[in-house]
Amino acid sequence: MLEPAYQADVVVVGAGVAGLSAAHRLTSAGVTTAVLEAAPCVGGRMATEKVDGFRLDRVGRLLTTACPDLRLSPGLDGLVLRPFAPGVLLHSDGRHHSAGASAAGGGARSTGGARGALHVVRALASAPRTASAPRASAPLGTPVDQARLNQSLTRLAHLPLERVLARPESATAQSLAGRGLPARTVDGFLRPLLAALLCDPELTTSSRCADLALRAFAAGRLCLPEGGADVLPELLARALPPGTVHTGVRVTSVSTTSVTTAEHGVFRCRAVLVATDARGAAELLPGLRVPDFHPVTVVHHTTDAPPQTGAALLLDADRGGPVAHTAVVSRVDPTRAPAGRALISSTVLGTPPPDVDTAVRLHLARLYGTSTARWETLAVHHTPDAVPAMRPPYDLRKPVRILAGLYVCGDHRDTSTVQGALDSAERAATAILTDLGVAGSMHHSDPVATLPTAA
Numbered sequence: 001m002l003e004p005a006y007q008a009d010v011v012v013v014g015a016g017v018a019g020l021s022a023a024h025r026l027t028s029a030g031v032t033t034a035v036l037e038a039a040p041c042v043g044g045r046m047a048t049e050k051v052d053g054f055r056l057d058r059v060g061r062l063l064t065t066a067c068p069d070l071r072l073s074p075g076l077d078g079l080v081l082r083p084f085a086p087g088v089l090l091h092s093d094g095r096h097h098s099a100g101a102s103a104a105g106g107g108a109r110s111t112g113g114a115r116g117a118l119h120v121v122r123a124l125a126s127a128p129r130t131a132s133a134p135r136a137s138a139p140l141g142t143p144v145d146q147a148r149l150n151q152s153l154t155r156l157a158h159l160p161l162e163r164v165l166a167r168p169e170s171a172t173a174q175s176l177a178g179r180g181l182p183a184r185t186v187d188g189f190l191r192p193l194l195a196a197l198l199c200d201p202e203l204t205t206s207s208r209c210a211d212l213a214l215r216a217f218a219a220g221r222l223c224l225p226e227g228g229a230d231v232l233p234e235l236l237a238r239a240l241p242p243g244t245v246h247t248g249v250r251v252t253s254v255s256t257t258s259v260t261t262a263e264h265g266v267f268r269c270r271a272v273l274v275a276t277d278a279r280g281a282a283e284l285l286p287g288l289r290v291p292d293f294h295p296v297t298v299v300h301h302t303t304d305a306p307p308q309t310g311a312a313l314l315l316d317a318d319r320g321g322p323v324a325h326t327a328v329v330s331r332v333d334p335t336r337a338p339a340g341r342a343l344i345s346s347t348v349l350g351t352p353p354p355d356v357d358t359a360v361r362l363h364l365a366r367l368y369g370t371s372t373a374r375w376e377t378l379a380v381h382h383t384p385d386a387v388p389a390m391r392p393p394y395d396l397r398k399p400v401r402i403l404a405g406l407y408v409c410g411d412h413r414d415t416s417t418v419q420g421a422l423d424s425a426e427r428a429a430t431a432i433l434t435d436l437g438v439a440g441s442m443h444h445s446d447p448v449a450t451l452p453t454a455a
Contacts, residue, residue, distance in 0.1 A: 008034040010432060011259050011269045013251045016044030018410045018421040019275030020236035024074040025429035027241055029438050038250040042237045048228030051378055053338030055228040056300045058381040066220030069422040075239030080226035082333040089312035091367045092139045092188055139188025139317040149185055157218035164211050169392045175207035192315040196325040199294045199387040201349040206394035209415055222313055227335050254284050256405025271405045271432050278388055278412035291412055296386035297348040299360045300378040306342030307368035314367055321363030324349045388412040400428040404435050
């Protein structure tokens with residue numbers, strides 16, 4: 001179907017997970033596709049820095065085994081998910097409380113969901129308790145409160161998606177008050193958990209998006225990709241036909257039949273898919289609304305004497321410092337640290353304090369109950385535009401067709417998650433194939449596009 005006047009049927013601008021996933025769908029349908037990326041490597045915000053044998057995620061979004069596209073997307077069949085310990089570990093009143101989940105499976109390659117939600121809370125003393133010291137109460141409240149929470153999350157895990165999306169919508173912080181759960185359960189568990197899942201410390205996110213996040217948490221296991229966040233885009237890129245992805249190519253303008261690049265002049269095509277982040281998309285597509293963003297800062301430390309919290313994700317139920325969540329990541333994924341060293345990765349949401357490393361160290365000392373004075377700081381990664389905000393009223397399915405021949409996808413067109421980026425890519429690719437009149441089962445004999453010579 002490639003005409004002589006075109007150098008590719010479709011040009012995809014941006015080699016993040018959305019653009020690469022859309023390119024898979026297009027090339028599998030026989031559509032010649034070129035992916036142009038301004039950066040020297042693929043991945044966008046899903047980047048991982050390699051330092052002395054450590055693999056340090058720049059944003060470090062939490063994934064869940066309940067995300068279906070991590071299992072079904074072409075090119076991701078080699079993805080290995082490393083699950084955290086079931087549930088989360090809560091720090092409250094100087095003690096750790098394990099909020100365990102009845103997750104099924106959870107092997108190294110597990111992508112299956114659980115069949116239940118929280119079912120047990122037990123206090124794990126982080127320091128000896130004297131006879132006069134009050135007994136620390138679990139952040140989830142009494143056993144009756146815990147049973148109510150368990151019932152609520154289990155019901156949500158099995159609720160059909162369309163019913164979740166039909167629920168009344170408000171800001172998450174407001175909706176939590178109407179769930180029929182006691183304040184201690186909400187403040188000690190749901191607030192810190194949702195802040196971690198949504199990267200939104202003030203919980204201004206749409207309650208429907210929060211319900212989707214809780215639904216995924218209750219139905220699966222929190223996890224990390226083995227080897228770092230950049231493994232996802234790298235797997236997608238490697239599975240594309242050779243010559244499809246071109247890095248170091250900056251696109252300056254787009255139309256329905258061409259893109260103009262700074263390095264290689266004009267690239268002619270039949271359709272253009274803008275798959276950059278929200279700001280980059282708005283620069284190429286004037287009139288596209290730029291959302292607000294939630295900034296994320298990730299601080300990576302190493303030590304040869306890690307705290308004894310296992311592979312748990314640790315949340316601060318008291319919210320007594322800048323760290324929203326932290327983990328000994330090398331216990332979750334041993335490939336992220338060299339032998340004999342531990343990698344502790346901690347996430348700060350919102351605007352970080354001026355001396356973020358010092359503030360994080362002080363907070364981590366309280367959270368883990370151990371001195372952090374001799375921990376080595378490996379990196380501090382601050383990303384101002386890490387996660388597009390999803391404030392109500394929020395459209396979970398923003399249009400991906402600007403007009404025939406011009407399309408857009410990314411997490412800013414869906415939920416602000418990896419799942420949302422993959423979903424928007426699927427919708428955009430479907431729209432392109434429909435407008436080009438291409439059947440999804442077609443295969444092209446030459447799916448590789450070649451860059452024009454420099455102008």
